[in-house]
Amino acid sequence: MSLNSLWESFLSGAEAEVRRFSLNELQIATQNFSDSYIISSADKNVFYRGVLTSSLKEVTVKKVDVLNADKTSEGWEVELSVLLRIRHPNIIKLHGFGAVEESRFLVYDYFPNHSLYHYLASDDHILSWEQRFTMIFGLAEGLKYLHQLQPPIILNNFNSSVILLKSCMMSEFCDTYSFGIVLMEILSGRSASRPVGEKSLKEEFIEAYFSDREAEFLDNRLVFSVAARAILDICYFVTGAGNSSITMELVLIKLRSIMDGRTGR
Structure with missing residues (x-):
């Protein structure tokens, strides 16, 4: 056009x-x-x-x-x-x-100079769990909105460093999976971008998740958070094999359930 x-x-x-x-x-x-x-x-x-x-x-x-x-x-x-x-x-x-x-x-x-990952990795200004939970909800709400448009809008490069709208020919699952990887970055304070041959962030997550060492995966600069640990279940939920039917609407339901339990509502 x-x-x-x-x-x-x-x-x-x-x-x-x-x-x-x-x-x-x-x-x-x-x-x-x-x-x-x-x-x-x-x-x-x-x-x-x-x-x-x-x-x-x-x-x-x-x-x-x-x-x-x-x-x-x-x-x-x-x-x-x-x-x-x-x-x-x-x-x-x-x-x-x-x-x-x-x-x-x-x-x-206008948006600031630095990417989401810059703030996650910064030791000068460590984001609190509250700030990270707010980010997670904002990202989830934004993706849900895009996916529910007619026709849906799918992002082809959703990550913590940059979000570019390149193509509308991807599956919705691609976005949801990428959202799970961004969650891992937010919760761990570590980048998913690694040199070739180095263990991926998802591999680190899977190892911790299945060996009952989830707390070690969370950002150790912050006090342990039960809610953050619960959100790790969502990471697995959206990045696990065979979960191509998962939508951002389902993800938001799970996130709200975790946050409601945290606030006693």
Whole structure:
């Protein structure tokens, strides 16, 4: 679908705050894409901090280099088409987009420099169990919302370092399984990304889970939590073999049951 077709198909139900930005507007917002405004970069994507002159609102501007890269342009269009459809408090808000011959842009709510894993691994600011439980619920609610849209939206790279919307051709189970891996990262404070040949985080989890050493898998920088231990059962529930029928709705039911028991409700 062309860029104009995407925009025209959205206009009938569009919200006023989602709009198409000119290159000049984005250049002004980012001080002409100044290096000092770069938040992070990966592959052909560069994320800039920006300030919209019309509202003085701080935003993140994602710049995608699509010169001689048809697949990159196609991926950007898929991401845009998805973001134009969603409105949820746990999913980053799209303010607009822009396009020139060699580049494509997406304008989101401003988000901080560091990924979820950065905060999990940081010794300077250790996330409490309460903060981690809040994250888990937010992630689960966001995924459930995407899966219940018609047609469903499936994420093709759901992890603690970055979440990219690349394709809608994956199974819902792929997201649910990945959610289980992210849970392991949140509960252990360790990354699932490992060098080739090194034991995976899931292997470490399975070893601990089946040898009654679950407490050793949990982040040892925090006092043991019964609720965190119970959530490890969900990790196994969604990443175990033969569980392709599990949905995020079922996961949320189990999470609420654990939290209700924790608060005595």
